[in-house]
Amino acid sequence: MTAPAIDVRELRKSYGDVQALDGLSLTVESGEFFGLLGPNGAGKTTFINSLVGLVHADGGTAEVFGFDVEADYREARDRIGLAPQEYNVDRFFPIHEVLEHKAGYHGVPHDVAEERAADALKTVGIWDKRDTRFDWLSGGMKRRFVLARALVSDPDLLILDEPTAGVDVELRRDLWELITDLNDDGTTILLTTHYIEEAERLCDRVAIMNEGNKVEVATPQDLMERGTDTVEVGLASAPTTAPTLDVDGVHGVTVEGDTLLVTAAGGSTLAPAVMRDLESQGYTVTSLDVRRASLEEVFVDLTRAERTQSVETEVAQ
């Protein structure tokens, strides 16, 4: 069996009083498209940095494709391509040379490195800029370049730390297509993002982090099913009070003019039963619409619940 792309156990890192990683355990399977979500300061970048040797963890273990990130640093690091949040690019050389140096650093012979650099620049669509320096690229091209640099060592695991932050819609879609293709070709992807829609669209599974630990790991669909949907039922005439519904899973009913707002987990499956119940009570249903819980709502609920819980624990202590 292939070793997981990432396997961390009880990972800890503190900066003074701040527990950036608080015993994080997480497994990402080889070939997965995995999302890491969490509010600012949740520990996502610290986690990524610990995988690539930029942060030395205080405790726990981290392996990449079965290689310990510290004891087997070289083996683990050579399998990872990192597109970080902050640019740390050599500004004095044309960008194709920067890529060749990077490939060389990972042990790729010079002639192969030249080819890899050309391929990477073509893949991200800035081959015509190959003789330009990094500083002279536009903001969008810089994003593309950072991805090319992550790709030049032909990594098995591509780590993208907020790759589409602040980019325009067109580039975002281009980048989505590019990384989806890479994943289809077998590259494992670890993506952090604050755009929940991005995670919903792209990721097989997501981990929601908060305060240095994971709150939940699931598929975006599973998470959304835990959220509260709203069934909007249009009635022929406005009721004076909210009807009582005898349908399992319904959380509440409110009246807004001639519309009933029925909140429920799994609204789309309950909608027909809601309609039947109302009709059996003599109501005439004129329209039915289901507003699904978004991943964003579930994310906010989960991280808020977690924060409230930790405040309550602190108060209790």
Ligand SMILES: Nc1ncnc2c1ncn2[C@@H]1O[C@H](COP(=O)(O)OP(=O)(O)OP(=O)(O)O)[C@@H](O)[C@H]1O
């Ligand atoms: N070098 C450092 N020195 C001191 N504190 C740090 C350092 N790096 C991170 N921290 C702290 O550790 C915590 C986790 O930070 P981290 O950057 O990992 O979060 P994040 O989830 O990546 O946040 P964001 O979404 O804002 O990028 C934060 O409280 C941060 O202030």
